Amino acid sequence: MRTWNDIEEFEAFLDGGGLVEADDGMPDAFRQEVFRFIEFHANSELMGGLTERDWIPHSPGVRLKQIFLAKTQDEIGHAHLLYMVAADMGVKTREQMTNDLLEGRTRFHNVFHYRAETWADQIAIAFLVDAAAFASQRAVFAECSYGPYKRILRRIVGEEGFHMRHGEEMVLRLANGSETQRKLFQDAINRWWWPAVQLFGPDSPPDDPLLRWHIKSERNEVLRHAYVQKYVPLLQGYGFTIPDDGLHRDPDTGQWMMSAIDWEPLRATLKNDGPDSARRLANAVRNHFETRWFRDAIEVSA
Amino acid sequence: MTLADVAHRTDSLIMSALHAVMDPEYGTVSIVDLGIVDAVDETAERVTVQLLPTMAGCPAREVIEHDVKAALSRVDRRKIDVKWRLDGSWTPERLSHSACEQLGREFSVAIRHGEALPTCPLCLTDALREVAAVGPTRCRAVAWCSHCRNVIEIVG
Numbered sequence: 001m002r003t004w005n006d007i008e009e010f011e012a013f014l015d016g017g018g019l020v021e022a023d024d025g026m027p028d029a030f031r032q033e034v035f036r037f038i039e040f041h042a043n044s045e046l047m048g049g050l051t052e053r054d055w056i057p058h059s060p061g062v063r064l065k066q067i068f069l070a071k072t073q074d075e076i077g078h079a080h081l082l083y084m085v086a087a088d089m090g091v092k093t094r095e096q097m098t099n100d101l102l103e104g105r106t107r108f109h110n111v112f113h114y115r116a117e118t119w120a121d122q123i124a125i126a127f128l129v130d131a132a133a134f135a136s137q138r139a140v141f142a143e144c145s146y147g148p149y150k151r152i153l154r155r156i157v158g159e160e161g162f163h164m165r166h167g168e169e170m171v172l173r174l175a176n177g178s179e180t181q182r183k184l185f186q187d188a189i190n191r192w193w194w195p196a197v198q199l200f201g202p203d204s205p206p207d208d209p210l211l212r213w214h215i216k217s218e219r220n221e222v223l224r225h226a227y228v229q230k231y232v233p234l235l236q237g238y239g240f241t242i243p244d245d246g247l248h249r250d251p252d253t254g255q256w257m258m259s260a261i262d263w264e265p266l267r268a269t270l271k272n273d274g275p276d277s278a279r280r281l282a283n284a285v286r287n288h289f290e291t292r293w294f295r296d297a298i299e300v301s302a
Numbered sequence: 303m304t305l306a307d308v309a310h311r312t313d314s315l316i317m318s319a320l321h322a323v324m325d326p327e328y329g330t331v332s333i334v335d336l337g338i339v340d341a342v343d344e345t346a347e348r349v350t351v352q353l354l355p356t357m358a359g360c361p362a363r364e365v366i367e368h369d370v371k372a373a374l375s376r377v378d379r380r381k382i383d384v385k386w387r388l389d390g391s392w393t394p395e396r397l398s399h400s401a402c403e404q405l406g407r408e409f410s411v412a413i414r415h416g417e418a419l420p421t422c423p424l425c426l427t428d429a430l431r432e433v434a435a436v437g438p439t440r441c442r443a444v445a446w447c448s449h450c451r452n453v454i455e456i457v458g
Contacts, residue, residue, distance in 0.1 A: 073436075081444065154410070
């Protein structure tokens with residue numbers, strides 16, 4: 001166990017690339033910040049996994065069913081690992097985290113507050129949303145000053161990278177499909193482009209403790225901009241359009257520039273007041289109830 | 303033909319191309335080191351690579367197959383065939399020494415041989431406790447190290 005005399009000494013340790021371990025005497029503000037971040041990540045994996053599970057029976061064909069089964073297992077498994085690390089930090093128990101999520105007191109990613117209306121939405125999510133989540137997680141892994149979180153992120157990032165290849169495979173199928181398929185996917189892009197871009201969050205505040213304490217490595221707006229540079233030409237290359245009338249290339253830098261982002265939809269999701277928040281939470285509560293027998297059985301057999 | 307024989311008998315270009323194919327999830331570990339490449343057979347017209355998944359239902363099979371074909375087509379003009387052996391005979395003994403070392407150090411993944419729980423790959427104590435028989439993937443169990451307080455996954 002290591003201790004630091006004051007926050008300056010602790011910050012110098014972090015600036016020097018130091019990794020904080022579970023039994024270190026870390027400052028409480030750091031513990032709270034890391035905990036809150038991991039809890040949000042865990043909640044998002046769980047809510048994402050539950051959504052993907054709902055689409056397993058609707059997957060067209062055995063191959064896609066297998067992909068969705070594997071993805072669901074990944075997300076739920078990731079949530080499990082993350083909740084273990086979070087609970088060990090001693091801020092909240094696993095049960096408190098579960099109750100806070102199911103009773104709407106904590107947050108999860110904005111993208112899981114919208115409804116996937118068609119199968120094409122699931123593909124847009126796999127292609128656009130998973131890529132945004134991957135970019136954002138990779139930027140956390142690049143620094144991540146809390147050791148136990150960094151170690152599970154190594155595996156999580158690897159698995160999410162694999163999901164992206166599935167997303168690309170599925171998009172290629174639709175892009176090379178019939179007019180109806182292409183129309184379905186364009187409609188899905190229209191629904192998911194803005195939530196995916198907003199997943200990175202508003203511009204990071206100048207004194208963001210997540211950056212100062214090397215919990216993440218990059219500012220939100222930098223990640224968002226890099227994402228847009230990659231996905232605009234990719235989607236346009238497949239012949240799809242981006243639902244942004246103001247989208248243009250800066251004549252000097254050649255960079256893709258978006259219209260000003262309306263952050264109101266994001267703010268609504270942070271209050272669990274998005275278009276599909278209530279149904280998603282009710283779904284998670286029902287799932288928790290329906291799977292209780294399994295957790296009980298495991299406890300008895302352990 | 304075993305892999306040891308393969309390494310001697312097949313064109314070294316083919317073996318080095320296979321060595322460069324990384325597992326889709328452990329992006330820095332070669333499929334050869336993971337013991338997934340079971341045999342390579344060559345005729346004048348074709349190269350047949352026999353692969354052995356860690357689990358028959360492994361969702362990464364298509365991606366691995368695609369990557370193997372792509373890697374070999376770059377170094378060999380013959381037809382490339384990939385066949386999967388689905389008899390479930392992959393065991394952790396097939397992992398190379400460097401793969402075991404890398405899985406432990408880089409991915410916090412421990413390797414179980416036999417029934418007993420392995421030592422923690424991070425702090426090297428016997429403080430692992432199995433928490434769940436499967437985790438994010440079906441080929442790994444989830445464990446908790448009560449000594450260094452890290453989540454470890456177990457292969458085997």
